[in-house]
Amino acid sequence: MALNDFFDPFFVWISSNSGKIIFSAVAVIVVVVLYRLLSRQINRWRENQRLEENIAFTLKRIFQWVAVLAIVIIVVSMFVTDIGIIGGLLSLAGGTIIGFASMNTLGNAIAGIIVMTSRPFKIGDRIFFNGQFADVIAIDLIYTRMKTLDNVLVSVPNQELLKSQIDNYGKKTVVRRSCSITAGYELASDLVERALQEAANKLTKEQVILKEPKPYVWITKFGDYAIEYTLYVYVNKIKLLPKIDATLKRTVLETCKQHGIDISTPRLIQRVGNTDNEIES
Numbered sequence: 001m002a003l004n005d006f007f008d009p010f011f012v013w014i015s016s017n018s019g020k021i022i023f024s025a026v027a028v029i030v031v032v033v034l035y036r037l038l039s040r041q042i043n044r045w046r047e048n049q050r051l052e053e054n055i056a057f058t059l060k061r062i063f064q065w066v067a068v069l070a071i072v073i074i075v076v077s078m079f080v081t082d083i084g085i086i087g088g089l090l091s092l093a094g095g096t097i098i099g100f101a102s103m104n105t106l107g108n109a110i111a112g113i114i115v116m117t118s119r120p121f122k123i124g125d126r127i128f129f130n131g132q133f134a135d136v137i138a139i140d141l142i143y144t145r146m147k148t149l150d151n152v153l154v155s156v157p158n159q160e161l162l163k164s165q166i167d168n169y170g171k172k173t174v175v176r177r178s179c180s181i182t183a184g185y186e187l188a189s190d191l192v193e194r195a196l197q198e199a200a201n202k203l204t205k206e207q208v209i210l211k212e213p214k215p216y217v218w219i220t221k222f223g224d225y226a227i228e229y230t231l232y233v234y235v236n237k238i239k240l241l242p243k244i245d246a247t248l249k250r251t252v253l254e255t256c257k258q259h260g261i262d263i264s265t266p267r268l269i270q271r272v273g274n275t276d277n278e279i280e281s
Helices: 002-016 018-047 053-079 084-118 158-163 189-205 238-258
Strands: 126-129 132-139 143-148 153-157 167-170 175-184 216-222 226-235 269-272 277-280
Touching: 018 053, 053 132, 084 132, 084 143, 084 158, 126 238, 132 238, 143 158, 153 158, 167 238, 175 189, 175 238, 189 216, 189 226, 189 238, 226 238
Parallel strands: none
Antiparallel strands: 126 132, 126 167, 132 143, 143 153, 175 226, 216 226, 269 277
């Protein structure tokens, strides 16, 4: 008897609103089908290179939000007379919550639109952000998601991106890398420069660095006890930058050892004795 008292009003409500329920279901199906058709068309344009990956991803996100909003509006509009009290309570609670959260959310949304339209980077680009390299995998309205070299997924609010300096290395951009060493003043500069050029030639033959633009060596600093030499090279394998930097340093180290070039940092050692001070470098 208790179950009948519970289910009877439910069945009565369904029977009296069957038309609205059917219409809502049909409308939801139509919206979902339209969204999937638009998503497939966007994917075709992206595969045919008629749309950039970043723009295609943004369009799909916008259509997804529009589809969800359309479904909510359709369903609510059909049953608004029956859920007026509930809707009022939800509006009151939602207004309070939105009042506290809207400032940051709205700011991040506006920042997301700016990032999507100005395109300081695209999906798939490698960027240098907050002291580390990361690959951009998604640009949402509120957050931009990226994956670090440690394979950690990081979600950054878009407002923070607009306030920060971001170095965009792209996908196949030609960038310059460098490796600096110190050598004593007693060594001829020609010897050190030839050794560094030899290291660069080895990496060029191994196709680690580019042949053009050509690598070059500069004297970049005069220290108190040594000269700083810097080898500059160019690479376009952006995804391998950390490995290339390590290979460059190892090759320079091995080549300098082969030529008898000491690249250890000179130190000033002071020994205090009973009768005199001896200073060695």
